[in-house]
Ligand SMILES: Cc1cc2nc3c(=O)[nH]c(=O)nc-3n(C[C@H](O)[C@H](O)[C@H](O)COP(=O)(O)OP(=O)(O)OC[C@H]3O[C@@H](n4cnc5c(N)ncnc54)[C@H](O)[C@@H]3O)c2cc1C
């Protein structure tokens with residue numbers, strides 16, 4: 001070997017050793033954090049006292065608190081028993097109570113009744129679980145900024161147990177699904193986890209944590225941590241660097257901190273980038289009333305919501321394609337582009353999947369539109385029109401679409417069906433943006449003449465399951481409703497065949513007149 | 519119904535079949551031995567590296583063939599009887615044809631090295647080669663790649679992906695300098711070294727030796743050095759696969775001899791793609807082009823001929839592309855490894871040494887002859903246009919930004935390039951015209 005060669009080979013192996021050590025420690029630390037987090041679920045007893053009931057005053061009505069008086073002095077070691085007793089006491093006093101109110105009552109009563117080590121050291125446990133897991137992840141991720149040379153890093157993905165539907169992937173998926181089921185339908189069973197977030201919640205919004213704060217915090221933290229991973233992986237690609245910063249900004253500032261801050265000021269709070277119909281309760285009576293009743297600021301938010309949904313969204317989509325929203329701004333897209341990136345290759349590319357996709361996403365859109373029409377009719381007729389149905393349809397939508405589809409399937413299925421299941425098959429705003437993108441937009445993915453070698457990297461790594469190659473190998477531009485413009489096809493193409501770009505809206509479909517094109 | 523039989527389901531055979539189907543109702547059968555369905559040969563490396571599964575490399579879904587009434591026979595043709603228009607298949611079965619297209623591809627070269635048939639020694643061409651490599655790569659402590667072309671560097675990258683250290687033995691002074699001009703060759707050479715590949719230039723293989731288990735255990739180079747290794751990749755190029763026509767009346771040279779219409783000496787029998795050798799006038803060397811793009815273009819031209827519209831294959835303005843580890847390469851027009859007479863060149867290299875632009879032009883009238891570009895993507899259609907319009911170097915440099923095909927937000931190097939140009943040609947003060955992106959192309 002020449003001296004340069006020796007220098008190079010020893011240099012790189014030396015570094016790789018350090019990296020491996022860091023990464024192993026990071027992984028171990030991450031697991032400890034996760035274990036502490038999960039085991040917190042089982043920590044503590046539940047003691048109902050005068051004080052614990054009082055602590056729920058802001059959330060639970062005085063009559064219900066009254067109904068729980070007989071339980072004062074009781075200590076439960078099992079959550080299940082405690083909840084059963086609370087339930088029956090409430091039901092006895094108010095047999096008409098609906099599931100929603102009963103759930104809220106149970107959640108707060110139990111949360112405030114939690115006692116023990118965890119309750120006394122919530123911040124410590126928070127550090128030991130959530131923060132430790134984040135630190136572990138960073139130890140694992142930061143070396144990736146220095147590992148190897150910048151460039152596409154997809155080695156051995158299909159041999160990975162996590163990323164190719166192996167045992168680890170199935171475990172991750174199952175945990176995600178379990179988490180979402182608890183979060184949406186059984187939040188009273190995760191009160192100890194929610195407790196961990198009390199100190200941060202007080203710090204940020206001066207309110208006790210509820211399950212949505214827990215979710216928002218974890219969501220944001222995940223996007224930041226996995227966003228860093230994305231930045232390391234795509235450190236050679238400025239499109240992805242800027243896009244990832246945009247995602248982190250919108251999640252951290254606009255979706256998390258700003259609404260929390262508004263809550264602190266007791267102002268109507270809203271994620272200002274959440275457009276209708278993703279925001280499917282926008283036109284419900286309670287939402288309109290709460291905004292309209294919230295003074296000038298509430299009215300501003302209402303008007304902004306309308307402007308965003310019906311002017312900003314379509315106009316920007318005309319100029320830049322739906323990517324400006326779906327992979328630069330949106331929270332669901334943000335999680336998909338960060339946490340979901342390792343799973344993008346799992347999306348189905350078949351023609352059949354495309355047919356299913358078009359059917360299902362447009363069905364959800366129709367569902368959302370019908371529901372919204374009912375909401376508006378109901379609201380503007382002062383509750384006379386669709387009186388009994390509006391609420392039920394809302395319920396059905398939020399259960400089926402809002403929770404089951406967007407949450408459980410949308411994220412829980414990352415390790416099974418790729419990271420854009422919701423965006424591809426369900427999201428009604430993606431459907432609208434898609435229609436604009438397909439029919440009238442300046443956006444397209446240009447195919448570079450005859451340079452395609454049909455290798456399939458672009459299709460494989462398309463999270464939306466677009467068979468990009470089918471177009472590229474014919475020299476055709478890619479104009480598809482579903483494309484969210486993540487830019488990965490262009491990045492993985494080994495022959496420089498694809499470019500996301502905006503050009504004149506006409507002639508997007510034309511084949512270049514080149515003899516080299518197939 | 520007329521029966522078109524195609525031997526070989528590679529890009530050439532499949533392109534013929536698809537385009538014939540677009541134009542006619544003929545019965546079409548593709549016979550191929552390697553795989554049931556068409557896959558992308560250039561993607562072989564990505565299967566081994568775990569970027570894709572085999573099925574991801576298939577450009578068409580499996581229902582495609584039946585839907586387009588293209589019959590697939592996973593079989594091997596042993597003989598062609600042109601007198602009776604009959605093929606003999608491996609199991610002895612026969613198949614009649616009216617038109618025959620031979621698109622049998624290539625085979626890896628071997629140059630008679632001692633030990634070249636040992637287990638652990640292999641080329642990289644087929645799916646079967648991939649399986650072989652899979653087997654030998656278990657517990658391999660080193661791989662030695664012999665031959666520094668495109669397939670050699672791919673094999674090296676494949677081994678690196680599996681954390682197998684690689685030594686490359688290359689006959690040339692620096693990597694691929696029989697094709698690339700010196701500075702580009704050195705740029706890639708540096709990149710190979712920075713990936714930790716032990717590149718030995720001006721070194722040849724002398725022999726491969728076996729261990730006690732009968733498998734490869736080391737190579738000996740012409741400098742007498744012994745390098746122990748479990749894998750030996752032989753990648754000194756490929757040759758047309760003419761085995762199937764050897765005992766027929768179809769004429770062969772190095773490949774199957776055809777004219778510009780891809781017709782062989784036997785009426786109704788055609789050859790295209792890697793296996794074809796296009797006979798050219800007297801003094802020029804016959805053309806064999808073992809490229810994906812060539813197979814595709816020939817396949818398309820041949821389909822017209824087969825459907826009654828006799829069409830010449832025209833390669834048109836040359837283009838090609840490749841990727842060397844992390845560095846992408848595109849070329850348009852002609853750039854030789856040494857300048858031809860009457861040619862001058864303009865060369866820019868980025869300070870990081872991983873990007874460069876090399877333009878060759880006619881010294882007299884300054885018309886662009888060809889461009890090599892590393893680490894920057896360029897628009898194929900614009901370069902094809904500029905080359906066919908015989909634009910000058912200055913014109914192309916001025917409009918270079920419009921040809922840039924890098925993703926949005928990527929650093930623009932055109933200002934640096936034009937400054938470099940202006941210092942090299944002090945009499946000229948060029949300014950960049952237009953912006954990057956599509957709006958220019960249409961309004962400029
Ligand atoms: C690793 C690798 C990477 C490459 N990368 C690039 C690249 O990046 N860009 C580029 O332009 N080119 C590249 N090439 C070259 C390109 O793949 C070939 O030029 C192209 O595949 C040739 O296509 P073809 O259809 O002519 O032949 P093939 O693809 O070889 O197809 C011929 C088929 O016929 C079958 N066959 C042969 N004889 C018989 C018989 N008697 N009976 C039945 N079946 C038979 C063979 O098994 C084979 O499957 C690469 C090649 C390799 C090996």
Ligand code: SF4
Nearest residue numbers: 452453455456458493
């Ligand atoms: S990744 Fe590039 S070369 Fe490969 S199929 Fe897609 S466009 Fe073609």
